[in-house]
Amino acid sequence: MAAYVAVIGASNATDWELATAEEVGRLLGEAGCVLVCGGLGGVMNAAARGCQTAGGASIGILPGDDRVDASRHLTVAVATGFGEARNVIVARSADAVIAVGGEFGTLSEIALALKMGKPVIGLGTWELGRDDLAKDPIVRAETADAAVTELRRLLPQIP
Numbered sequence: 001m002a003a004y005v006a007v008i009g010a011s012n013a014t015d016w017e018l019a020t021a022e023e024v025g026r027l028l029g030e031a032g033c034v035l036v037c038g039g040l041g042g043v044m045n046a047a048a049r050g051c052q053t054a055g056g057a058s059i060g061i062l063p064g065d066d067r068v069d070a071s072r073h074l075t076v077a078v079a080t081g082f083g084e085a086r087n088v089i090v091a092r093s094a095d096a097v098i099a100v101g102g103e104f105g106t107l108s109e110i111a112l113a114l115k116m117g118k119p120v121i122g123l124g125t126w127e128l129g130r131d132d133l134a135k136d137p138i139v140r141a142e143t144a145d146a147a148v149t150e151l152r153r154l155l156p157q158i159p
Contacts (some may be wrong), residue, residue, distance in 0.1 A: 009043025029056020
């Protein structure tokens with residue numbers, strides 16, 4: 001069975017975040033992973049576009065009641081009507097998460113994924129710390145290639 005990998009990040013993303021997310025999406029598509037995202041613009045759209053370019057499958061978990069705002073690069077768009085609560089579905093649907101940059105919604109998805117025991121790989125994203133936490137639980141990567149290499153280490157089922 002294919003690995004489901006969430007790519008999360010801001011809808012209002014920088015040029016670097018967009019390019020990185022697109023490359024991550026392409027690499028995931030080439031690896032046969034199913035991309036999961038929030039289904040809208042910015043990092044989500046860029047990742048879906050990259051996945052589509054590679055012939056991969058992507059699922060967008062939308063916050064609204066219809067699919068009108070969904071990225072046109074998605075294979076499947078799911079209208080939840082859950083607003084920000086859809087972040088739980090994004091995190092739960094994935095075997096692992098790759099965070100590219102991000103705002104507070106991204107932070108919530110990172111926290112949810114970690115709470116659920118899912119590995120999180122970060123590219124220019126949040127850092128987490130607490131006095132009793134030995135280290136940041138996010139696996140760090142500098143490039144899309146490095147992120148997918150870490151993903152393969154964390155999810156050995158990915159070829």
